[in-house]
Amino acid sequence: MARKTPKKSTRTVRLRERPGRLMRWMLRYLLRGILIVIALAFVATLTFSAVNPPTTPYMFAEGRRVGGVNQTWVPIEQIAPSMARSAVAAEDANFCTHWGLDLTAIRAALADGGNRGGSTISQQVVKNVYLWQGRSWLRKSLEALMTPLVEAVWSKERILEVYLNVAEFDEGVFGVEAAAVHYFGVQAKDLSDVQAARLAAILPAPKSRSASQPTSFVQRRATSIRDGAATIAADGRAGCFE
Template sequence: MLENLKNSRRPVATSSGPVGKVGWFIARLIAAFLFISVAQVVIYKFVPVPVTLTMLLDDHSITKDWTPLDDIDRDMVSAAIAGEDGKFCLHNGFDHTAMMQAFKRNQQGGRIRGGSTISQQTAKNVFLWQGGGYFRKGLEAWYTVLIETIWGKRRIMEMYLNVAETGIGTYGVEAGAQRYYGKSARKLSPTEAARIAAVLPLPKEREVNGAGGFTRRHGNAIARQVAVVRNDGLDGCVYR
């Protein structure tokens, strides 16, 4: 019995060693990130994004003009869906079919193509940085889940059309409309909206005014799809 009593007084092993401290630090770091990321998304559900990392890292002077979705022509929304994400209202943030198709194309070499949805692009543009890498893609996926859950489709589209680069140093469709057409995004025609949508994938390489070749053909194709998006209700989640 005495021996048992002595054994019961021995200190219990704890995780206070180096490994335990590292694990505790990592756990606290993850918890802090989760809290901060959720807080960011909740705040931006109601507050316009003042600036993004992409803007801060831009070598050019930037032009932007936050505009509520009600002040952006519906043709611009339809053009963005037609050009960037035809299933925007149908998926939960990820178009798995498009991602698989992009993966297969990339295995064949040539220019790397993405299968990102508007939701994924918005998550990247608002909260992260440009460029690839699995770490950034992982963060992008997390933020995509958050904005789909907390913001909803209408707010995602509003954010996208305000932070997407529409030309060198130009961010948002309002700044793009003023730059290229000298008018508000509220007054864009289907063709004008389609031409802006056509440069979204490569805004530093494609021109809206005087566009030729692929950009011109792509813009014309988007313009033809604007009415289809509207008639088939593919923008219905934005205008319920």
């Protein structure tokens, strides 16, 4: 008689199936997590396309550190056009022509060894409104993923409006309205071309530069920004927000 092959025990089968079940469970929950994150990002992006952010992570942290912040939100219609042009000329001259990531500027920054920034205004808005400060790969990756979404949902005018209202201009001073009063005693809508250029000139390092008492470096940079603002107005690169 032929010898019968002994049947595998139920316990042995279950043990062999357990790694496969665990992997499927992990993949299922990972996928759910990714979908939840995407949904939350879309909701957050859609919300702030119409609702002004009440604060930002950095503004909140600075407020706790210095005992409060000075910020007054103003719509872009109440900001001097020269201020909007100056900010774009200083930080992102191709603002109207890219989709959130300026690959040319990124390549130039990499070629320069990281000594200059490659972030667009759109990226800075995403970082300031939704993320945190720093240079970690995680933050940069989230920034790169969220920026095209913001560009797809928000108008260029809205992106620039939010940027000008949450940018830091001095310790505890956020937004162009508070900055205009702080440095020059005027409202944002009354800024002159020179004043607007000086405010834009201090944006990369607001804690160490002054718009009302500019160093020779800030004066030279402001002059360059003023010329750049006139250039983008003449060649049409300001058309998406004017």
